[in-house]
Amino acid sequence: MWGDGGVASKRGKLKNVSAPIVAVIGGGQLARMMQESATALGIHLRVLVESDQAATAQVVPDAPVGAATDEVAITRLVQGANVLTFEHEHVPGDFLRQLARKLPVEPHPDALVYAQNKLKMRQKMAQIGVPNPRWAQVEGAADLEKFAEQVGWSLVLKTPTGGYDGKGVLLAHSFAECQPWLQRISEDGGVLLAEEAVPFTSEIAVLLARRPSGEIAVWPVAQTIQENGVCAVVHAPAPNLDTELAAKAQEIGKKIAKELRVTGVMAVEMFVTDTGVVVNELAMRPHNSGHWTIEGSVTSQFEQHLRAVLDLPLGDTRAVSPACTMVNLLGSEYEEPRVQYAKALAVPAAKIHYYGKSVRPGRKLGHVTVVGEDFAKTEANARKVVNILKGNAK
Amino acid sequence: MWGDGGVASKRGKLKNVSAPIVAVIGGGQLARMMQESATALGIHLRVLVESDQAATAQVVPDAPVGAATDEVAITRLVQGANVLTFEHEHVPGDFLRQLARKLPVEPHPDALVYAQNKLKMRQKMAQIGVPNPRWAQVEGAADLEKFAEQVGWSLVLKTPTGGYDGKGVLLAHSFAECQPWLQRISEDGGVLLAEEAVPFTSEIAVLLARRPSGEIAVWPVAQTIQENGVCAVVHAPAPNLDTELAAKAQEIGKKIAKELRVTGVMAVEMFVTDTGVVVNELAMRPHNSGHWTIEGSVTSQFEQHLRAVLDLPLGDTRAVSPACTMVNLLGSEYEEPRVQYAKALAVPAAKIHYYGKSVRPGRKLGHVTVVGEDFAKTEANARKVVNILKGNAK
Numbered sequence: 001m002w003g004d005g006g007v008a009s010k011r012g013k014l015k016n017v018s019a020p021i022v023a024v025i026g027g028g029q030l031a032r033m034m035q036e037s038a039t040a041l042g043i044h045l046r047v048l049v050e051s052d053q054a055a056t057a058q059v060v061p062d063a064p065v066g067a068a069t070d071e072v073a074i075t076r077l078v079q080g081a082n083v084l085t086f087e088h089e090h091v092p093g094d095f096l097r098q099l100a101r102k103l104p105v106e107p108h109p110d111a112l113v114y115a116q117n118k119l120k121m122r123q124k125m126a127q128i129g130v131p132n133p134r135w136a137q138v139e140g141a142a143d144l145e146k147f148a149e150q151v152g153w154s155l156v157l158k159t160p161t162g163g164y165d166g167k168g169v170l171l172a173h174s175f176a177e178c179q180p181w182l183q184r185i186s187e188d189g190g191v192l193l194a195e196e197a198v199p200f201t202s203e204i205a206v207l208l209a210r211r212p213s214g215e216i217a218v219w220p221v222a223q224t225i226q227e228n229g230v231c232a233v234v235h236a237p238a239p240n241l242d243t244e245l246a247a248k249a250q251e252i253g254k255k256i257a258k259e260l261r262v263t264g265v266m267a268v269e270m271f272v273t274d275t276g277v278v279v280n281e282l283a284m285r286p287h288n289s290g291h292w293t294i295e296g297s298v299t300s301q302f303e304q305h306l307r308a309v310l311d312l313p314l315g316d317t318r319a320v321s322p323a324c325t326m327v328n329l330l331g332s333e334y335e336e337p338r339v340q341y342a343k344a345l346a347v348p349a350a351k352i353h354y355y356g357k358s359v360r361p362g363r364k365l366g367h368v369t370v371v372g373e374d375f376a377k378t379e380a381n382a383r384k385v386v387n388i389l390k391g392n393a394k
Numbered sequence: 395m396w397g398d399g400g401v402a403s404k405r406g407k408l409k410n411v412s413a414p415i416v417a418v419i420g421g422g423q424l425a426r427m428m429q430e431s432a433t434a435l436g437i438h439l440r441v442l443v444e445s446d447q448a449a450t451a452q453v454v455p456d457a458p459v460g461a462a463t464d465e466v467a468i469t470r471l472v473q474g475a476n477v478l479t480f481e482h483e484h485v486p487g488d489f490l491r492q493l494a495r496k497l498p499v500e501p502h503p504d505a506l507v508y509a510q511n512k513l514k515m516r517q518k519m520a521q522i523g524v525p526n527p528r529w530a531q532v533e534g535a536a537d538l539e540k541f542a543e544q545v546g547w548s549l550v551l552k553t554p555t556g557g558y559d560g561k562g563v564l565l566a567h568s569f570a571e572c573q574p575w576l577q578r579i580s581e582d583g584g585v586l587l588a589e590e591a592v593p594f595t596s597e598i599a600v601l602l603a604r605r606p607s608g609e610i611a612v613w614p615v616a617q618t619i620q621e622n623g624v625c626a627v628v629h630a631p632a633p634n635l636d637t638e639l640a641a642k643a644q645e646i647g648k649k650i651a652k653e654l655r656v657t658g659v660m661a662v663e664m665f666v667t668d669t670g671v672v673v674n675e676l677a678m679r680p681h682n683s684g685h686w687t688i689e690g691s692v693t694s695q696f697e698q699h700l701r702a703v704l705d706l707p708l709g710d711t712r713a714v715s716p717a718c719t720m721v722n723l724l725g726s727e728y729e730e731p732r733v734q735y736a737k738a739l740a741v742p743a744a745k746i747h748y749y750g751k752s753v754r755p756g757r758k759l760g761h762v763t764v765v766g767e768d769f770a771k772t773e774a775n776a777r778k779v780v781n782i783l784k785g786n787a788k
Contacts, residue, residue, distance in 0.1 A: 018732050019452075019750060036430045039453045040688075042732075042748025042760065058413075059433045061455045294434075298743050298765070313740035320714060320765075338412055338436075346707035349692050354436025356413060366436070371692070371714075 019044040020310055023077045025068050026087035027054035029355035029364065030286050030302075033294070034087070035060050037303035043310070048077050055355045071095050078103055085264055085309045087285055089116045090162065106212065106263040106309035107284045114260055115284040119160040119193045128259045130252055131278045133271070138192040141182055148175065151196040157181050158193040169229060171197060198278060200271035204238050204246075205289035206253035207301060209265045209308040216254050217304065217314040219297055221246045224269065224289050230362070231288045233382075234326040236296055237319050239375050241272070249277050256282070265290065265305040288328070288364070293317075295351050295369050296324030321371045325378035327386045329354075331363040334391030343388050344368075350385040413438040414704055417471045419462050420481035421448035423749035423758065424680050424696075427688070428481070429454050431697035437704070442471050449749045465489050472497055479658055479703045481679055483510045484556065500606065500657040500703035501678045508654055509678040513554040513587045522653045524646055525672045527665070532586040535569075535576055542569065545590040551575050552587040563623060565591060592672060594665035598632050598640075599683035600647035601695060603659045603702040610648050611698065611708040613691055615640045618663065618683050624756070625682045627776075628720040630690055631713050633769050635666070643671050650676070659684065659699040682722065682758070687711075689745050689763050690718030715765045719772035721780045723748075725757040731783040738762075744779040 019042050024031045027049025035056065038045045046062040048070075057063045066073025068091050078084050083104045084096075089112065096109040107115075114121045122135045136147040138157070148155060157178055159168040172178045185192055203226065208218035220237035227233075238246065253268045256279075267287035269280040290301035299307075299315030307314055329337065336359065344352060354366040368385045370378040387393045413436050418425045421443025429450065432439040440456040442464075451457045460467025462485050472478050477498045478490075483506065490503040501509075508515045516529045530541040532551070542549060551572055553562040566572045579586055597620065602612040614631035621627075632640065647662045650673075661681035663674040684695035693701075693709030701708055723731065730753065738746060748760040762779045764772040781787045 018730065019748075032433065035453070036433050039426065039430050039433075040745075040747050042746075042750050044452070057455075058438070059429070059453075059455065061451075061453065061457070063455070298745075307739065312736050315739070316743040318743075336412065342706050345701065345709070349710040349712075351434070351692075352436075353434050354413075356436050 020083075021046055021081045022306060022309065023081035023084045024048065024056075024087055025074065025077070025084070025091050026050075027056035027060075027063060028087060029055050029357070029366075030087035031056040032059055032355060033291075033300075033353070034286065034302045034306060037300060037306055041303065041306060043306055046077060046081060048073055053358075055357050058356045068092075074099070083309045085285075085305070086112070089284070091116075104212065104309070104311075107266075108261065108263065111260045111262045112284055115266075115282045117160050118158050118281070119191065121282055122193065122195075124260065125256070125279055128255065130256060131276065133198045133278045133280075134196040136194045138182075138185075138194045140186065144178060144182065144192075144194060145175070147194045154197045156195040156197055158195065160191065160193050198271040198273060198280075200273055202238075202241075202272045203280070204241065204249060204270050204272055204277070205234070205287070206249050206268045206270065207265065207287065207290040207293070208250075208253050208257055208268075209301070209304040209314055210257040210262050211308050211314060212263050212311045215314055216257055217299075217317045218250045218253060219290070219293060219301075219317040220319045221249050222289050222292060228362075230328070230330065230364075232328055232330075233379065234289050234292050235375055235379070236292045236324045236326075237322075239323070245272065245277065252277065252279070264309045265301050288367075291353070291367050292324045292326040292369055294353070295371050296320060296326075322373055323375045323378045324369065324371045325375060325382045326367055326369045327379070327382040328364055329366040329368065329386050329389050331359045331361050331365050332390040332392070334359075337365065337389040337391070340388050340391060340393070343393070344385045347381055347385045347388070350381055352385065352389075414477075415440055415475045416700060416703065417475035417478045418442065418450075418481055419468065419471070419478070419485055420444075421450035421454075421457060422481055423449050423751070423760075424481035425450040426453055426749060427685075427694075427747070428680065428696045428700060431694060431700055435697065435700060437700055440471060440475060442467055447752075449751050452750045462486075468493070477703045479679075479699070480506070483678070485510075498606065498703070498705075501660075502655065502657065505654045505656045506678055509660075509676045511554050512552050512675070513585065515676055516587060516589075518654065519650070519673055522649065524650060525670060527592045527672045527674075528590040530588045532576075532579075532588045534580065538572060538576065538586075538588060539569070541588045548591045550589040550591055552589065554585065554587050592665040592667060592674075594667055596632075596635075596666045597674070598635065598643060598664050598666055598671070599628070599681070600643050600662045600664065601659065601681065601684040601687070602644075602647050602651055602662075603695075603698040603708055604651040604656050605702050605708060606657050606705045608652075609708055610651055611693075611711045612644045612647060613684070613687060613695075613711040614713045615643050616683050616686060622756075624722070624724065624758075626722055626724075627773065628683050628686050629769055629773070630686045630718045630720075631716075633717070639666065639671065646671065646673070658703045659695050682761075685747070685761050686718045686720040686763055688747070689765050690714060690720075716767055717769045717772045718763065718765045719769060719776045720761055720763045721773070721776040722758055723760040723762065723780050723783050725753045725755050725759050726784040726786070731759060731785070734782050734785060734787070737787070738779045738782040741775055741779045741782070744775055746779065746783075 024047045032055040049057040093109045157170040222236035223238035225233040267283045270277040286301040294300040351369045370382045372378040418441045426449040443451040487503045548567045551564040616630035617632035619627040661677045664671040680695040688694040745763045764776045766772040
């Protein structure tokens with residue numbers, strides 16, 4: 001089924017392994033966590049890592065070093081692989097289109113483009129009838145002024161490509177604040193995406209997976225809480241979310257997956273407003289808003305992504321408990337979370353995930369998940385552990 | 395806390411990782427599953443593997459090849475490690491005693507000897523007042539005849555060291571059947587352990603972990619079902635087990651852990667009889683009877699073993715659901731379970747674990763766990779998946 005299973009590795013050919021080979025571009029925490037599921041399922045991961053210090057390089061034996069834009073390295077990476085997939089969107093679409101004639105590339109570059117380019121995403125959402133915030137393509141000052149007249153200030157400016165974790169996004173309160181961004185596109189010939197600042201009551205994420213053959217499995221909707229533009233806390237299933245609205249959000253997610261022919265895991269971040277939901281962002285890969293599924297669901301997003309990109313039957317997406325909270329461990333001024341490790345482990349039922357990364361302020365270094373019966377307790381415990389790890393605990 | 399964290403690996407020194415380093419002897423499925431937990435916790439595993447095809451070698455970058463008796467390889471393995479531990483008992487006690495002066499060896503060879511030598515184990519259980527079956531040390535025919543007069547036929551003969559999975563164990567129905575075993579010890583000067591064939595109503599396993607500093611955490615008692623001398627099915631928490639008896643079994647486990655100064659995970663296999671429980675076997679490492687804890691408990695035995703040998707606080711051992719069943723995938727005449735993989739994954743909620751091993755009849759190739767509300771369903775689903783993988787499904 002998976003070919004002869006000869007697996008090239010640093011230590012030569014592993015002859016006895018007839019495991020499916022999943023090639024992955026990107027060696028951060030997402031590929032690292034994929035490896036935990038790959039190990040359980042007997043799937044061989046081969047990961048193109050940014051450096052031999054990368055989070056994934058520490059735990060995957062078959063981890064060649066190369067940039068995500070390095071066509072020679074990617075060509076070598078997919079030799080004998082059953083499928084190519086990604087842990088981030090910063091991959092060259094045209095080259096992937098060529099590769100997709102030789103092996104399955106999941107998600108296909110024709111789908112992935114909507115996660116790579118936020119302007120194309122807005123156009124596509126409008127076309128398939130999925131609720132967007134008001135938005136405009138901005139090629140210069142005139143476009144922006146016109147849009148500001150419609151939506152008023154504040155508004156949100158985004159670079160269509162390359163942003164993540166709040167980078168490439170500006171919440172602008174005046175035209176003056178937008179000047180440097182307008183200056184930049186007038187110099188480099190780019191365009192911007194302008195969006196209304198949606199007056200949301202909460203933010204949610206619809207996480208799902210879709211196989212090439214069409215099967216879709218959607219997890220319970222999660223609530224996401226951003227701090228400084230970065231995902232800080234996730235509750236699942238989203239507390240206090242109207243059941244009908246949750247179902248509607250899931251339907252929107254499924255519609256996007258189907259219409260865009262998404263494969264693998266997709267996260268759709270949405271704003272909840274007084275009148276319904278609108279789509280904020282798309283990611284076509286395991287996503288921070290889905291880390292809760294490792295302990296909180298029967299099937300984790302990492303296992304599901306591997307199943308989906310290999311076109312294998314999808315796993316059960318039920319939540320295993322009424323309440324699950326995930327809190328990110330972001331790098332603080334405090335240099336070495338490791339010294340607080342023993343203290344943090346003493347908090348009952350907290351599951352600590354460390355990504356093996358060096359500490360920088362604001363960097364995602366790990367996360368903590370607590371599964372339980374009520375969110376007050378799961379959040380308190382998860383925050384407590386993160387505070388201990390950050391050196392902030394009393 | 396963990397030293398400078400310079401980690402030697404196949405690809406040179408990983409400078410940014412200040413992870414604790416756990417050195418492990420043995421590269422089978424147990425060390426492989428330890429790696430999943432090590433990855434999550436940010437622990438660096440360095441594993442001495444039997445070959446570069448070993449189950450663990452496929453998923454651990456830092457996996458030197460060497461025999462468990464190779465003192466040079468072990469000396470190299472522990473360079474810079476925070477602790478040395480094991481995934482099997484077939485390790486040289488005298489050499490480990492020397493090593494234990496240089497770094498923590500968990501469990502300490504003085505404890506491990508009771509898992510290595512069944513005769514010493516029986517003596518020790520008797521000494522600390524833990525219920526044994528009737529037993530005798532057999533140095534020749536006279537000893538055996540005398541013991542058979544006491545307990546009658548059938549009885550069980552065991553080689554004190556080196557056995558596992560039913561190997562080194564003979565259920566003998568007559569003196570004649572024992573002759574080859576008596577012959578062997580008369581030639582090589584060894585001794586045998588004879589035990590009564592306990593008329594048990596069921597078999598259970600008490601799984602626990604103990605830290606060097608004394609903390610003990612015990613999981614709910616599991617029921618084990620052996621087929622052909624090999625663990626086939628595990629139910630947890632043990633269905634239909636009297637609550638008082640379960641508590642008594644846990645107390646016995648804790649007593650053994652404390653008196654023997656066990657560190658890391660220990661499994662105590664026991665027979666349930668009409669009058670109580672008696673100890674069958676001890677293992678001082680993660681054990682097949684504890685695989686259910688990966689999905690079935692808040693803390694898996696693999697995570698707990700790492701925490702325990704590093705003397706870190708132990709995790710929550712509660713069961714996450716009323717019923718959890720694990721069924722082993724043993725190698726069948728059928729050559730390639732992998733071709734049935736997609737079909738097996740279509741069974742809802744079944745968690746498949748593959749060890750990456752080549753197929754041989756009877757060999758442990760993987761296991762399947764189902765968590766649910768009642769054992770009839772969890773067992774039926776787990777067995778169904780294993781039958782599909784074995785090519786036995788209709």
